[in-house]
Amino acid sequence: MDDPYGTLGVARDASQDAIRRAYRKLAKQHHPDLNPGKPEAEARFKKITAANELLSDPVMRGRFDRGEIDAEGHEPPPRPSYRDYAEGDAGARYGGTDDFADMFGSMFDEARRKGGGRRPGRDELFALTVDFLEAVNGATRRLTLPDERTLDVAIPAGTEGGQVLRLRGQGAEGHGGAGRGDALIEVHVTPHPWFVRDGADIRLDLPVTLAEVVLGGPIEVPTPGGPVRMRIPPHSDNGTKLRLRGRGVPAHGGQPAGDLHATLRVQIGGADAALDAFLKDWTPEHAVDPRQAMETTP
Amino acid sequence: MIDIDILVIREPGLLRQDLERWISNEWVRPDRSEGHVVFHDIDVARVRLIRELRDDLAIDEEALPLVLSLLDQIYDLRRHLRMVGGFTGVGA
Incomplete structure (x- = not known):
């Protein structure tokens, strides 16, 4: 049994006002x-209320003070x-x-977005190695992804090594109905045995015979687009550069086609008795010293 | 469920005009049935709460709507927390 005066923290002779x-x-x-x-707090409040109900009523207070009733006996039945x-x-x-429903709803939406709710899939990066000519001329390559999906990758003409192709909607799966991310294809280009890329142009060391370089004549030149016939001018030399206009990287993306630059590389070939005999008897019409420059500037 | 006459009788010191004002202020929202207001247990408890706030805690009727609104928001929040707790197994 609690003392109602103690519960309210008042003296026994406290005024009704106090x-x-x-x-x-x-x-x-x-x-x-x-x-x-x-x-x-609720339990305490009930005690406080009970104490107040007892002590705020002068009649009840008097009966309590006289010991006629006790505090507990007059505690009102608990009401909710x-x-x-x-x-x-x-x-x-x-x-x-x-x-609040909105607030909670949005909190959960947020959580879903963060924790795997509706959100688009990630972009995925793949590497694709293509041949030189595939990159120059363009090609379609089938790529098998780690998740067993196959992807037909259109490699546009003129693709350069290190270029990244973006395939929209081919990346990781989205969550909650959102779309896939993109597949990013980083293209690696294997070098070609004789073609070398120089922007839109292609460079080529073109082997020619002694007769071809001296006498000139039609030859067949490999180009990325297939062999092309051209004429070597007579009296060309080792290192002479010939240009095949428009035979480099094909036109792509608004860029005009590049050129093919062929550098003649004379190949003498194996031993040839007739050539030996000719050269022994040969007196050049215009004698030249190919090392002259090296002699004058040591 | 009780009507307004019974409520006034049951709650000593409750003035009918106060109660009617609280209803028109929508601090208490009893159901209406054929022109009569019907109080559920929570309405009765809310009437007591308003009286406690006003008479015991000396919150005058100017400030009461604010206090009631804050209390309603807290209980809303706690109900929702409890609901969430039920879903997640975490006590609210």
Whole structure:
């Protein structure tokens, strides 16, 4: 049994006014609706209320003071507090708007987005090695992805090594109905045995015979687009550069086709008795010293 | 469920005009049935709450809507937390 005076923290001879003030002060502290989730506050509030009900009534207070009744005997039967209803389903009656539902909804949306909800798939990076000519002329290559999907990759003409092709919607799967990410294909180009890329142009060391370089004549030149016949001018030399216009990298993406630059490389071939005999008897028409420049500037 | 006459009788000191004002202010929202208001248990408890706030805690009727609104929001939040706790197995 609690002493109601002790509960309210007032002296036995406190005035009714002092009791009311004490009760208000404590009730403000312990009111269950101001202390949700603290059952001890509610219990305390009930005691405070009971003490107040006893002491605020002068008749009851007098009976208590005289020992006719005790505090516990006059504790009112517990009645459910507003809180008991408000926290239950009935509380929705006085629920505000849907603000909270909205707030929770958006919190969960956020969580879903972060934790695997609706979000587009990641971009995935793949490497694809293509031949020189595939990169120059363009090609379609079938790529098998780690997840067993196959992807037909269109390699546009003029693709350069290190270039990244983006295939929209071919990346990782999206979540929650969102679309796939993109597949990023980094293209690696294997070198060609004789073609060398120089921007839109292609360079080529073109082997020719002594007769071809001296006498000139039609020869067949390999180009990325297939062999092309051309004429070597007479009296060309080792290192002479010939240009085949428009036979380099084909036109692509608004860029005009490049050229093929062929550098003649004379190949003498194996031993030839007739050639030996000729050269022994040969007196050059215009004698030249090919190392002259090296002699004058040591 | 009780009507307004019974409620006024059951709650000593409750003035009918106060109660009617609270209803028109929508601080208390009883059901209406054939022109009569019908109080559920939570409405009765809310009437008591308003009286406690006003009479015991000296919150005048100017400030009451604010306090009620804050309390309603807290209970909303707690109900939702409880609901979420039920879903996630975490006590709210």
